[in-house]
Amino acid sequence: QVQLQESGPGLVQPSQTLSLTCTVSGGSISSRSYYLHWIRQPAGKGLEWIGRIYTTGSPRYNPSLQSRLTISVDTSKNQFSLKLDSVTAADTALYYCAREGGHGDGFDIWGRGTMVTVSS
Amino acid sequence: DIQMTQSPSSVSASVGDTVTITCRASQDISSWLAWYHQRPGRAPKLLISAASSLQDGVPSRFSGSGSGTDFTLTISSLQPEDFATYYCQQGNSFPYTFGQGTKLEMK
Numbered sequence: 001q002v003q004l005q006e007s008g009p010g011l012v013q014p015s016q017t018l019s020l021t022c023t024v025s026g027g028s029i030s031s032r033s034y035y036l037h038w039i040r041q042p043a044g045k046g047l048e049w050i051g052r053i054y055t056t057g058s059p060r061y062n063p064s065l066q067s068r069l070t071i072s073v074d075t076s077k078n079q080f081s082l083k084l085d086s087v088t089a090a091d092t093a094l095y096y097c098a099r100e101g102g103h104g105d106g107f108d109i110w111g112r113g114t115m116v117t118v119s120s
Numbered sequence: 121d122i123q124m125t126q127s128p129s130s131v132s133a134s135v136g137d138t139v140t141i142t143c144r145a146s147q148d149i150s151s152w153l154a155w156y157h158q159r160p161g162r163a164p165k166l167l168i169s170a171a172s173s174l175q176d177g178v179p180s181r182f183s184g185s186g187s188g189t190d191f192t193l194t195i196s197s198l199q200p201e202d203f204a205t206y207y208c209q210q211g212n213s214f215p216y217t218f219g220q221g222t223k224l225e226m227k
Contacts, residue, residue, distance in 0.1 A: 037216075047164065047207055049216040062215040063121075096163055104211035106154030106169035113163055 002026040004097050004111035012091075012118050018084040022097030022111060023077075029055045030075040035100040037107060038071060038082045040093040048093075052100065053080055087118045122146050122210050126219035132227040137198045141222045143191045143208035152212035155184055155193045157204040158221075164207060168193065200226075 008020035022036065029036070038050040051061040051071045059071045065084065073080040084091060094115050098107035123146035133139050143153065151171040156164040166175050168184040171191055181196045195202055203226050208219040 046221050047209075047218040049209075049218070052216075060214050064215070098163075100211070104152040104170070106166045106175075106209065106211065107156075107164070108166050108169075108175065110163035110165075 002099065002109055004099065004109055006095060006097050006111045006114035008095075008114055008116070010115055010117060012087055012116060013120055014088055014118055015086055018082070018087050018091060018116055018118070020082045020095055020097075020114060020116070021079050022081070023079050024099075025078070028075075029073070029078050029080075035103065036073065036080045037098045037100055039096045039098055039107070041096070041113075042093045050082065050095075089118050092116065092118045121215055122149060122213060122217050124208055124210055124217050124219040126206075126208055126222050128222060129220065130223040130225060132225045133198055134227045135198055135200060138194065138196045139198060139224060140195075141193045141206055141208075141224075143186075143193070143219050145189045145191075145210055145212075148188050149210045149212035151187045152210055153184075153186065153191050154209045154211060155182075156207045156209065157202070158207065159201075159204045195224075198224075 003025045005023045012018045033055050035052050037052040053059040053071045053073050061069050068085040070083040094113045096113045097111045099109040125144045153171045155168040158164040167178050172184045183194045206222045
């Protein structure tokens with residue numbers, strides 16, 4: 001049973017870089033090709049798609065975040081990561097990593113989410 | 121970006137009722153539509169993909185239909201665990217987008 005787990009600092013200073021990692025357990029991400037995503041949810045609000053990466057690379061980003069965003073994959077560690085530069089309070093949210101089994105198939109496996117607060 | 125609009129934003133119902141939630145896309149997304157529900161403090165759970173394909177383990181009281189721009193999620197014979205927030209999501213083109221959510225509350 002594949003599981004995802006987000007990790008990273010819960011507090012980030014304004015203008016700094018938010019860095020999160022999603023560790024995949026229960027299977028090697030290099031043994032099968034699927035899409036790995038980041039999604040966020042501000043408290044009490046809806047879901048915003050951040051971006052995705054294929055297990056062999058080829059990231060796609062939300063244009064609203066693209067200038068500040070980097071998503072990468074490390075198959076040797078069974079992890080993928082998110083880096084968001086120049087954060088502001090508007091980036092405060094619960095960040096989820098999720099798997100999409102095939103393009104357009106929906107997010108069938110989610111991590112539990114990790115809360116990130118941007119504040120000094 | 122493709123805008124996804126759900127209606128209603130909230131609905132009150134009782135155990136045993138049937139509820140229908142609609143989702144409209146701002147442009148044709150074929151059948152690239154997924155439905156999720158999210159209970160408080162939990163991650164969303166995928167219920168239906170490809171507009172009408174029920175995920176393994178999801179009760180048959182959930183059903184989805186539609187294609188193009190108009191979609192529906194129907195929940196028949198509501199159970200206590202169904203009271204949650206429901207989201208639609210298009211996977212037709214980037215950026216993927218979600219509806220604003222429909223909160224299903226117990227009457």
